[in-house]
Amino acid sequence: MRTEYSTRPREQITALLRKERRYLSAAEIYALLRKSRSKVALSTVYRTLGLLETKREVSQRVDEHGESTYVSCAPTHHHHAICRKCGKVEEVACEAMESFAGELRTHHGFELDDHAMEFFGRCAACK
Amino acid sequence: MRTEYSTRPREQITALLRKERRYLSAAEIYALLRKSRSKVALSTVYRTLGLLETKREVSQRVDEHGESTYVSCAPTHHHHAICRKCGKVEEVACEAMESFAGELRTHHGFELDDHAMEFFGRCAACK
DNA sequence: ATGATTTTGCTAATCGTTCGCAAATTAGGG
DNA sequence: CCCTAATTTGCGAACGATTAGCAAAATCAT
Structure with missing residues (x-):
């Protein structure tokens, strides 16, 4: 079934x-x-x-x-900003990816098809 | 000693x-x-x-x-572009980080102090 | 409720990684 | 060179997180 x-x-x-x-x-x-x-x-x-x-x-x-x-977290594409103090995870979108893709293509001849990112720091509450 | x-x-x-x-x-x-x-x-x-x-x-x-x-790889800060076909790893610099840092600060109140990224795709040779 | 099917809980197995220790290597005087 | 002190190696056993097997319990549709 x-x-x-x-x-x-x-x-x-x-x-x-x-x-x-x-x-x-x-x-x-x-x-x-x-x-x-x-x-x-x-x-x-x-x-x-x-x-x-x-x-x-x-x-x-x-x-x-x-x-x-x-x-x-959401099932859609996004990245995580992780607070070093409390561990809280926030989802962040990535618009700026085109600039990286362009840089990779021109400087490395690399054709980007996926990426992963993580951010570390202090969240609003812990700052 | x-x-x-x-x-x-x-x-x-x-x-x-x-x-x-x-x-x-x-x-x-x-x-x-x-x-x-x-x-x-x-x-x-x-x-x-x-x-x-x-x-x-x-x-x-x-x-x-x-x-x-x-x-x-180099001991200095950089990221890796990994070829999905041959596995070759290329080191790439990241200048565009300020835009992300700005976005995080304004939209999330998050104070960025470190980040990690990985890129996947096809290297020049495998394309 | 009932029965077929999926989940659970328990335990044992797996497998990458780390540890402990005696034997082998290394570096640097004499 | 050779000797000695210090570091590394190699081996096997130990470890710890994750997975697997299987009988018993829970779920869902009828």
Whole structure:
């Protein structure tokens, strides 16, 4: 039948991610849910994250220790500005990409077809 | 005495990286060296990569399977244009960063202090 | 409610990476 | 050169995050 079930663990994981809006590891999500008297297995966390990633509802990032972390975000193309203090992630659009594409073409003969960017600094609240 | 020795394994790993100029995993480096009748232990490859990373002589990137890969590059600030066909990595400067910084400040109140970018496409040779 | 199907939870397996330590290399005097 | 002290290597074991297997539980459509 190939349907997708809506279950309690999935709802809780999704809700937590939507609430936090910062990069969390599977272990952190597991720990946070466990604290709020919800018992989800770590493997379920991993599976749900994989699912959400496929649906483009979260994006994944490997942190400085090599651990995968995940944040809830829009399924459309954008980049992330990550606050170094509180971890809050903001989505930012990129219009200025043409200038880079042009630079790459003229200086390197490189035909750009995709790009990834990350910004680090202080968010409005932490500044 | 706190000196740093120059050894055969280190020279070979460094030479290989400088020759290839594409992202290689520790295992790939190990395999390539082994083929050219050089016996370096995998752990030595890892240790040397860590050393080179500290010295900013290689940069590290986690590939799509979660494996760490490394490429030889300049110690100064720049970004990488990675060819999807041959894997060749080219270093590109970024002047256009002010426009992003401005956008972040005005639209998000975000104070930018660092950024990371990657470009994907076809290099001049593969186009 | 019922039954087919999807998910979960648990545990064990996987696999890249790191560690520990004895043996081998290196650098630099004598 | 040769010796010694210090650093590296190589090997294997240990580690830790992620994945896989499978029986039991939850979900959905009828």
